[in-house]
Amino acid sequence: MRLTRSSQRALGALALGGALTLTMTTPAHANSGWWFSTNGGASGYFTAYGDKTTACDIAGDGYLALVQIATVNDSRLYQVADTKVDGRCTSRGASSFDLQEGATYKIRVCVVQTGGRPQYCSVLHEFTA
Numbered sequence: 001m002r003l004t005r006s007s008q009r010a011l012g013a014l015a016l017g018g019a020l021t022l023t024m025t026t027p028a029h030a031n032s033g034w035w036f037s038t039n040g041g042a043s044g045y046f047t048a049y050g051d052k053t054t055a056c057d058i059a060g061d062g063y064l065a066l067v068q069i070a071t072v073n074d075s076r077l078y079q080v081a082d083t084k085v086d087g088r089c090t091s092r093g094a095s096s097f098d099l100q101e102g103a104t105y106k107i108r109v110c111v112v113q114t115g116g117r118p119q120y121c122s123v124l125h126e127f128t129a
Helices: 005-025
Strands: 042-047 052-057 064-071 076-082 089-092 104-112 125-128
Touching: 042 064, 042 104, 052 076, 052 104, 076 089
Parallel strands: none
Antiparallel strands: 042 052, 052 064, 052 089, 064 076, 064 104, 104 125
């Protein structure tokens, strides 16, 4: 099927208008990206949409995954642990906590044994909620 030059221009304008509408109406949400404990036994991330923090036990090594969220001044706000040791993840969302949108926070991922202290923690990584 051959399109006329005016039809091609109209389609291009329509596509551009749709793309601009999509980018102008889609809210910007940040996330922390995936981070890992230094022994590779746990992973975790934060997603701004719904303020969801996820901890994943990825090693089945007797340790539990632990994700900690802190202020930019390193004061811990909360933590999420994956206590199931089933190869799946545990998440908590905004019903448990609500981070200020646009503010900077820190995340770190550790492993922990029941009743023990966090071990093999990643460094604190900054992200914007």
